[in-house]
Amino acid sequence: MKKKISSFLSVVLLFSSLVFISNSVQAVVDNDASIVKLYKVCTVNNVEIPNCFTTSASLMSWIGNTRTVSTALTVEAGPGVHDFFRCSDTDKLSIVGAGPTQTSFQGLHASNCFDLNVQNITITNSFPAPIYWIGDGSSIWTNVQVLGDIYAWTETNCGLITKRPVHKWFSSQLWSKSKTVFLASCSENWIFGSELVLKGPSFNGVKNGIMVRAATGENTYPEVHLYGGNLRVILQDDEVYSGMNAVKAGRNGEVHIHGTGIDVIGNNLNNNVTAINAVDGGIVHAAQSAFVMKTTGNGKLIRISNIASKVMAPYLWESDILAKGSDFVSVNGADSTTETVCNNAVCIPHSLIYTDSCTANGPWYDISSNSCR
Numbered sequence: 001m002k003k004k005i006s007s008f009l010s011v012v013l014l015f016s017s018l019v020f021i022s023n024s025v026q027a028v029v030d031n032d033a034s035i036v037k038l039y040k041v042c043t044v045n046n047v048e049i050p051n052c053f054t055t056s057a058s059l060m061s062w063i064g065n066t067r068t069v070s071t072a073l074t075v076e077a078g079p080g081v082h083d084f085f086r087c088s089d090t091d092k093l094s095i096v097g098a099g100p101t102q103t104s105f106q107g108l109h110a111s112n113c114f115d116l117n118v119q120n121i122t123i124t125n126s127f128p129a130p131i132y133w134i135g136d137g138s139s140i141w142t143n144v145q146v147l148g149d150i151y152a153w154t155e156t157n158c159g160l161i162t163k164r165p166v167h168k169w170f171s172s173q174l175w176s177k178s179k180t181v182f183l184a185s186c187s188e189n190w191i192f193g194s195e196l197v198l199k200g201p202s203f204n205g206v207k208n209g210i211m212v213r214a215a216t217g218e219n220t221y222p223e224v225h226l227y228g229g230n231l232r233v234i235l236q237d238d239e240v241y242s243g244m245n246a247v248k249a250g251r252n253g254e255v256h257i258h259g260t261g262i263d264v265i266g267n268n269l270n271n272n273v274t275a276i277n278a279v280d281g282g283i284v285h286a287a288q289s290a291f292v293m294k295t296t297g298n299g300k301l302i303r304i305s306n307i308a309s310k311v312m313a314p315y316l317w318e319s320d321i322l323a324k325g326s327d328f329v330s331v332n333g334a335d336s337t338t339e340t341v342c343n344n345a346v347c348i349p350h351s352l353i354y355t356d357s358c359t360a361n362g363p364w365y366d367i368s369s370n371s372c373r
Helices: 002-027 056-066 319-327
Strands: 035-038 073-077 080-082 085-088 093-096 103-105 108-123 131-148 151-156 166-170 173-176 180-184 188-192 195-199 206-213 223-227 230-234 243-250 254-258 261-265 273-279 283-285 290-294 301-307 310-312 335-343 346-354 364-366
Touching: 035 056, 056 085, 151 173, 173 180, 180 188, 180 195, 180 223, 195 206, 206 223, 206 230, 206 254, 230 243, 243 254, 243 261, 243 283, 261 273, 273 283, 273 290, 273 310, 290 301, 301 310, 319 335, 335 364
Parallel strands: 035 073, 073 093, 080 103, 085 108, 093 108, 103 108, 108 131, 131 166, 131 173, 151 180, 166 188, 173 195, 180 206, 188 223, 195 230, 206 243, 223 254, 230 261, 243 273, 254 283, 261 290, 273 301, 283 310
Antiparallel strands: 131 151, 335 346, 346 364
């Protein structure tokens, strides 16, 4: 009887060992793998999924310390909230999620990564921003939602770059609650069909939708190109602030916006709102875009503020803009509208051009009458 029991235990132990070995073999990550998975659970029906990681930390460790090849790598990120992820000195890395409502990361920072390709995920706040780019590199972002507190995107260490980084965005959403949605200090950025929104309590009283400028002491030339989509800066009720700009460019910075809706929405207080602010040699080119600007009381609508810079943004307003009188501010010659003038039952449309030398009936020069309105 003891012999039979012993034989039975031996068989059980042997079977268990085989199962363990089998599962271990499936759980081993191929160090030459071109596709790996980042899942919250790496088993299906008690069987290990091959080339699978359950934490961002273990995946980063494998990429940086264990992987034996430098060829393209795709990370398939499954549903769930994943920890912070950093791409460091890694080229041709793709991170593909199950969709922005399914897959999220608590921050995605990059340092000297070329051809980073990120798709179908949400990236939430991590100091100083959900996406924080350091140094050289290039990237493409598609169907990505970015939810930040201070910034959605920012970058640093621009003085160490060997070539201007290039980043491209497609069909994405970038949101910030308090300071700036997109801060570019040295990179070239192309944003297509995407939404950039700043809405929430202000940070030190300053709000900027897009801010493009070289960092102090750095001779870099950042650019942002925004095509299609929408750029919105929105104040909360009762919020007092010291600056509000949809676009601000300075210190070698350039912004090009075409075919885009630009909304600058004040609140219930007498706040000034500014669509385009160019300072210290900044350049803004914003032709073929639509502007929506709202404020209350004596707050001013400042479409263009240009201090020692260059702004190319002609715009034709509907005649409703005339009601703002001197509370509408721009630069001479950049804004125009029309007004129908009737005399003895004969009504003729007049073309008006913005000029600050006209004050009595608003800053508008009537081309038809060759005089101030």
